[in-house]
Amino acid sequence: MAAVRHVMEFERPIVELERQLEDLKRLDVSAQPELASEIAQLEAEIAMLKDALYSALTPWERVQVARHPERPKTQDYVGALFSEVVELRGDRAYGDDEAMFAGLGTIDGVRCVVLGHRKGKNTTENIRRNFGSPHPEGFRKARRAMLLAEKFGLPVVSFLDTAGAYPGIEAEERGQAWAIAECLETLAGLRTPVVVVGIGEGGSGGALAIGFGDRLIMLENAYYSVISPEMCSLILFKDPQHAAETASALRLTAVDLVELGIADEVIEEPLGGAHRDPALVLARVEDAIVRALRELASVPRDELVARRQARLASIGADSVRE
Amino acid sequence: MPVSDWFKAREQRRYTVVSPGAPSADLPDGVWLKCDGCKHTVYRGDLEANLSVCPHCGHHAEMPAKDRLLALADEGTFEETDATLSSTDPLRFTAAKPYAETLASAREKTGLAEAVVTGRALVGGHPAVLGAMDFRFIGASMGTVVGEKVARAFDRAREEERAVVFVTASGGARMQEGMLSLMQMAKTAAAVRRFSDAGLPYVAVLADPTYGGVTASFPVLADVIFAEPGAMVGFAGPKLVQETTRQSLPKGFQTAESLVEHGFVDAVVPRTELKATVARVLDYLCAQDVHPAAEGAACPVAFEEGS
Numbered sequence: 001m002a003a004v005r006h007v008m009e010f011e012r013p014i015v016e017l018e019r020q021l022e023d024l025k026r027l028d029v030s031a032q033p034e035l036a037s038e039i040a041q042l043e044a045e046i047a048m049l050k051d052a053l054y055s056a057l058t059p060w061e062r063v064q065v066a067r068h069p070e071r072p073k074t075q076d077y078v079g080a081l082f083s084e085v086v087e088l089r090g091d092r093a094y095g096d097d098e099a100m101f102a103g104l105g106t107i108d109g110v111r112c113v114v115l116g117h118r119k120g121k122n123t124t125e126n127i128r129r130n131f132g133s134p135h136p137e138g139f140r141k142a143r144r145a146m147l148l149a150e151k152f153g154l155p156v157v158s159f160l161d162t163a164g165a166y167p168g169i170e171a172e173e174r175g176q177a178w179a180i181a182e183c184l185e186t187l188a189g190l191r192t193p194v195v196v197v198g199i200g201e202g203g204s205g206g207a208l209a210i211g212f213g214d215r216l217i218m219l220e221n222a223y224y225s226v227i228s229p230e231m232c233s234l235i236l237f238k239d240p241q242h243a244a245e246t247a248s249a250l251r252l253t254a255v256d257l258v259e260l261g262i263a264d265e266v267i268e269e270p271l272g273g274a275h276r277d278p279a280l281v282l283a284r285v286e287d288a289i290v291r292a293l294r295e296l297a298s299v300p301r302d303e304l305v306a307r308r309q310a311r312l313a314s315i316g317a318d319s320v321r322e
Numbered sequence: 323m324p325v326s327d328w329f330k331a332r333e334q335r336r337y338t339v340v341s342p343g344a345p346s347a348d349l350p351d352g353v354w355l356k357c358d359g360c361k362h363t364v365y366r367g368d369l370e371a372n373l374s375v376c377p378h379c380g381h382h383a384e385m386p387a388k389d390r391l392l393a394l395a396d397e398g399t400f401e402e403t404d405a406t407l408s409s410t411d412p413l414r415f416t417a418a419k420p421y422a423e424t425l426a427s428a429r430e431k432t433g434l435a436e437a438v439v440t441g442r443a444l445v446g447g448h449p450a451v452l453g454a455m456d457f458r459f460i461g462a463s464m465g466t467v468v469g470e471k472v473a474r475a476f477d478r479a480r481e482e483e484r485a486v487v488f489v490t491a492s493g494g495a496r497m498q499e500g501m502l503s504l505m506q507m508a509k510t511a512a513a514v515r516r517f518s519d520a521g522l523p524y525v526a527v528l529a530d531p532t533y534g535g536v537t538a539s540f541p542v543l544a545d546v547i548f549a550e551p552g553a554m555v556g557f558a559g560p561k562l563v564q565e566t567t568r569q570s571l572p573k574g575f576q577t578a579e580s581l582v583e584h585g586f587v588d589a590v591v592p593r594t595e596l597k598a599t600v601a602r603v604l605d606y607l608c609a610q611d612v613h614p615a616a617e618g619a620a621c622p623v624a625f626e627e628g629s
Contacts, residue, residue, distance in 0.1 A: 003365070069514040167558030167566045171578060175586050177537035181511060185543050188512035188517070193374060204495070204504060205538045212508045225534070226504040227497045235497070236418040250500045262410075262501055309516070311547040312509045316466030316502040319412030 008064045008289045014286060017046050039145075054271045057221070059256075060247035063229060065221040066200045067163075072282065074101050074116030074159040077199065081286045082107050082114060083248045086149075091140035094174065099166070100138030102145035107157070107289040111296075115142050118161030118249070119200075132201075134165035136179035139209050143183050146190055147283040155193040155293055156228060158210045163228065165206030183209035188312065189305055192245065193296035195289055197221035198254065199274075204300065214299075214308055215292040218254035218264060220269040224262075225252035247294035327623040333465050350426035357381050373593045382530065382550050386432070387439040387456035390489050390529075394597050395443035402441040403451075404474055409436065409467045413500050421498035437492075439447045440475040444600025445487060448608045454489040457531075460492030463508055464536050465584030468496070469506025472540055476513035480520045485604050489527040490541040494534020497601075506540035514543045523607035528555045528587065532607065546603050548591045555587075565601055 007015050029035050057065065065071070078085060080178035082105030090096040099114045117134065120126030139213065149156045163177055187210075188193060194213025200222030202211060211224070229247035237246075239240050267284045270277040296304065302316045354363050355603060369376065373393055374383040391400055399565025408429075415421040429435060437459035445450050453475050455462035462468075472488075479486045495503040517524065526544035528537075530553035538557055541547070556563075556576040564571055574580040581587040591599045 020434055055547045124378050165557060167562045169563060169569060169571060169575065172556050172558065172563060173572075173580075174582055175584070177555075178542045178586055179540040179556070181507075181540075181542045184508050184511035185515045187520075188508060189515045205507060208504055209508055212505070224501060224504075226495045226500055232417070234495050242417065249415050250497065251413050251414070252500065255503060259571050260501060262505060283368045283587060309512050312505065312512050312608060315471060315505045316412065316499070319410045319499070319502065320470045322406060322412050 004070060004272075006069050008068065009221075010053070010057075010059070010061050011044070014046060014049055015065045017042065017049065018211065021046065024168045035232050041286050044102055046281045047280040050271065051258060056275075058244065058248065059250075059253050060229060060244035060252055063201075063223050063243075064267075064285065065273040066223050066275055068275050071200055071272055072238055074118050074161055074199065075121075075304065076161055077207035077285060078105060078114055078116065078138075078280065080282045081105075081289065081321050082112070085114070086310050088141070088145055091144060093137070095137045095142060097135050097138030097141060099132050099134040099162070100142055102141050103156075104154070108293065109287070110292075110293050111154055112159075113145050113154050113156045115145060115156060117162035117207070118280065119161055128320075130166055132162045132163060133203075134162065134206060134209075135168070136176050136314070137172045138172045139165070139176075139179035139206075142210050143179075146183070146186050150192050153192060155195065155296065156190070156288055157293075158194065158196045158213070158215065159197060160202045160207045160211050160224070162196045162203050162206050163201050164203030165209070167209075170296070170316070180205050180209045188309060191305055193293065193304060194300070194308075195292045195296070197285060197289065198224050199285070203228060212312070214296050214304060217265045217267060217288045217292065218257055218263045219267050219274060219285070222254055222255055222271055223252045224254075224257055225250050323555075338379055356574035356619060358383065359528075375593050378520075380551065382552060384457055384459070384491075384530070385593075387434070387454035387489075391441060391443070391452045393593075394445060394487060394489070394600065396445060396447065400441050400443040400452070402439065403478065404434050404471050407435070407467050407471055409465055409499065410500070410503055411498075411594050413498070414465065415498040415500070418465045424460060424498065425435040430608055432456060432458045436467040436471065437464075438468045438471050440471050440476075442484070444605055445485070445597070448601070448604040449482070450485040450487050450604070451482075453535075454485050455491045455529075457491045459495075460496065461505070462491050463493050464510075464539075465496035465499035465503045466506060467575040469503070469509050470505045472506075472510045476524075476540075479522060480517045483520075483522065485522060485608055486517065486524045486628065487527070487600055487604075488541065488544070489529055490532045490536060491529040492532055492536035494536055504535060510540040511543060513585040514540050518543070518545075523604060525603055527591070527596065527600070530582075531555070533557070533559055542586070546620060547579060548589055548596070548599065549587045550596075550627045551578060551590050551592055553578040554583055565586065585595075612624050 014043045085105040087103040099116045105114045116220040117132045119132035120129045197212050198218040229243035233242040234240045254266040274281040357376040360379035362378040411422050438455045439594045453534040523545045525546045526541045529551040534556045578590045
């Protein structure tokens with residue numbers, strides 16, 4: 001288990017008990033023999049409480065876990081799961097957006113194009129990477145890499161972790177909507193397998209631009225949503241304080257997405273979240289990607305695209321009344 | 323008399339105060355409208371005859387989707403499709419207020435089943451599938467029904483070898499249908515791709531306002547993109563951009579005119595010239611007499627009707 005520094009709001013009661021436990025442990029047990037049983041009791045209580053809390057996270061709590069600063073990030077997955085990595089930079093039109101990773105990498109002996117939103121590990125990195133919120137250049141770089149994948153018959157593996165496309169002046173002036181739409185059109189017809197893994201935040205159009213394909217694998221506490229719970233609350237309640245309620249209403253969790261026919265698989269996280277045992281999560285994600293790539297390898301390209309488009313066409317079809 | 327009272331008295335002199343429930347026989351009852359652009363009072367009939375464009379200042383007012391399509395189509399050729407498609411509220415969404423109620427009141431207010439109207443028509447003699455979004459219906463947001471109707475429109479046009487002309491106006495994806503709405507961006511983009519691969523022409527007209535997940539999907543994938551004068555078009559709304567960046571927005575930010583300057587829209591076209599302009603583009607892109615060099619090109623256009 002990794003030492004965790006960032007405490008989420010809903011974890012506070014447990015953290016408080018753990019602090020009390022530490023205090024008790026610092027006392028001299030030999031002087032007060034009854035202390036030992038008290039410590040044991042508190043430890044049992046904490047374990048029970050943790051189990052109860054973490055095994056039944058609400059959607060809003062999962063969103064907070066998905067945003068946890070110590071959660072494994074795109075660069076962790078790329079570094080641990082892929083060998084012979086070559087980063088591809090620049091959109092060949094304006095610049096290079098560090099909020100989007102694009103590169104070549106090998107997993108299970110399969111050469112791939114790898115994409116992913118890239119958040120930073122610290123403030124300096126986050127400022128350079130704009131907290132993982134891409135400008136149009138990021139999406140154009142991703143599209144460039146998709147087309148390269150198609151041209152050379154390499155499958156695409158894409159990691160989702162963004163609060164959303166950056167809502168900035170220059171992002172708008174350089175065609176944010178155009179850049180995203182072009183990614184969608186490209187992915188929709190890309191003649192090579194596309195495997196998508198939701199590892200953290202899946203914020204709206206900025207996630208979708210590299211966020212659909214032939215398989216969508218979601219970490220248990222990753223979310224994927226049309227709008228952030230806070231913004232949804234602001235619009236519907238004129239107040240961001242109802243985010244817990246809108247997080248439930250939006251059906252944005254991994255399990256929800258499987259039920260809605262959008263995601264294919266949920267990867268279980270260790271109790272408390274992926275940041276509690278990154279090595280375990282990395283291994284599970286590797287296994288899921290390898291399985292997906294092996295399954296998709298044998299599908300003829302025409303059929304792959306036809307299936308992808310048929311699946312898209314069917315999304316929401318049940319909720320349309322003639 | 324204190325100054326505040328003087329202002330109050332002056333206001334009362336200038337305006338007729340009508341108390342609710344009083345006989346209203348003398349009131350004009352919506353015959354006169356105030357233009358949002360120049361604040362001139364305009365006779366409703368004049369405004370409607372001019373496609374809801376103010377005769378004084380040229381301001382383009384919101385327009386019901388069906389009126390837009392009738393204005394684009396050759397007279398008597400518009401035939402609506404999928405008119406009754408409606409949402410079943412797939413998430414049983416309730417936050418602040420049940421989505422089912424929001425849907426019901428939008429249906430009542432507009433007389434429409436959903437926020438987009440589609441159909442077949444001729445435009446300048448060219449067979450086309452037309453679509454227009456109706457902002458009065460939950461901000462013409464795109465949920466499963468809008469996405470389905472847009473996708474069907476492109477698929478139908480592909481099967482029947484028609485051009486597509488789409489007038490957009492929308493606040494974005496419909497949050498009350500959650501991820502099903504977001505996926506409609508991919509679904510409509512896929513439909514455009516299939517259509518486009520068949521070599522058929524697509525003209526989009528961006529009307530005020532077009533934002534969010536709608537802008538970032540099927541509208542901006544058109545072969546030729548026009549926008550209405552003064553239309554606000556973008557991904558993130560201006561308020562969010564301002565709050566996020568804490569910068570003052572440049573003059574003309576996200577207006578149709580600035581989008582032309584930045585290279586994202588082909589031209590700003592006044593509504594009164596829209597039909598003729600779209601028809602002229604289709605004359606080129608649906609041309610029967612293709613250049614010999616283009617023989618065997620993907621565009622399978624050989625239209626008889628209306629020519």
